[in-house]
């Protein structure tokens with residue numbers, strides 16, 4: 023067995039967390055990592071629990087395993103009977119059975135703490151700096167915002183982690199994405215993360231763990247940092263990380279499962295060592311000026327199909343190689359004419375929610391634009407808080423009223439329309455301004471069309487009835 027041997031050498035944040043979790047490493051560099059927190063949802067866990075049961079094994083650390091249904095749950099009042107698809111009903115019932123049988127930390131559908139797994143984890147203080155966090159879900163990258171090494175795993179790995187609280191991994195390379203300086207008004211964390219993917223492509227991060235840094239990242243709230251890390255996976259990276267700082271500690275402090283008293287002080291001492299050393303080695307570095315980032319929207323069916331809202335819809339010929347055909351297909355699916363202004367794209371629906379942008383700050387930002395306004399004629403809108411607690415907080419602040427007055431539906435927590443695994447779906451051909459993270463063909467409903475953007479951009483589009491530059495709306499509001 024080889025233990026951490028890099029102490030003393032300059033290391034990145036990723037190196038430090040990795041080294042601190044090695045149980046063993048073989049000669050080919052494959053390691054067994056200790057896993058601190060294991061989140062499970064209903065979609066990718068039933069077979070893992072079944073495998074465990076068949077092997078006569080138990081969950082190694084039920085106290086560190088957190089279960090919550092999110093993908094299939096209806097966001098309307100009748101949660102239990104509202105699950106239309108039989109498979110979804112079985113998945114939710116299985117999670118309920120497994121969570122109880124194995125004694126997991128469990129937030130069932132009728133618990134106010136239920137919500138999207140990546141919103142519940144941080145909210146409950148399960149996600150802490152320096153931890154390894156895994157879940158059978160690609161957007162586990164979200165938790166990297168706390169300076170935790172967090173990534174998705176497959177169902178067989180879910181079973182392995184359940185049984186052993188460890189994971190077999192090869193180390194990724196180190197990539198630094200620096201966003202320098204300040205963001206301009208109207209530009210948000212979502213614009214940062216989409217712009218990075220626009221610059222690097224969906225494969226740009228393949229083989230890497232990304233650390234996001236720079237003034238514009240430091241300036242973000244924890245909510246914004248989660249939005250950035252959430253989409254690291256869309257850029258192909260294994261995980262995204264942001265070094266913890268005072269904002270991180272303040273967010274974590276006092277959460278139900280955060281350490282308390284002397285344990286808090288000890289944790290804080292370790293967390294304060296979690297940054298990349300000055301002369302640490304980076305395998306790839308990308309630098310983007312914060313002031314160069316504009317509010318962006320996607321025009322195609324891949325998150326890399328992204329442009330500033332001031333641009334026109336591109337033509338397939340604007341691309342090279344395999345991207346030409348991909349762009350042609352995207353444009354055809356999205357029903358767009360090359361050369362038309364992005365702001366001329368009319369929408370039928372607006373979805374504000376998901377693990378990318380379903381937190382309280384996102385709802386506040388959207389409500390800020392929607393206050394005293396109405397959804398454009400013929401446009402339907404849905405606001406889906408990321409958790410029951412986000413929903414309660416929003417109601418306390420009167421945000422629900424702003425949304426319903428504007429004509430939006432105010433729903434219960436879940437993945438909702440982000441992934442049409444539940445009753446919330448687009449109708450064929452419907453075009454949606456969405457705050458989620460994937461614009462794949464049919465994801466939000468058969469033949470549905472998705473344009474990804476920030477909450478303020480989605481809110482502005484809701485009022486206009488077409489994609490619009492939120493900065494124009496902000497100017498109107500200021501001068502009104």
Ligand SMILES: CC(C)[C@H](C(=O)O)[C@@H](O)C(=O)O
Nearest residue numbers: 065066093158159160161441
């Ligand atoms: C269902 C789940 C496995 C999937 C994921 O891994 O990301 C989903 O959350 C998604 O966003 O597509």
Ligand code: SF4
Nearest residue numbers: 161376377437440441
């Ligand atoms: S909200 Fe969307 S992206 Fe997030 S876990 Fe649910 S389906 Fe996946």
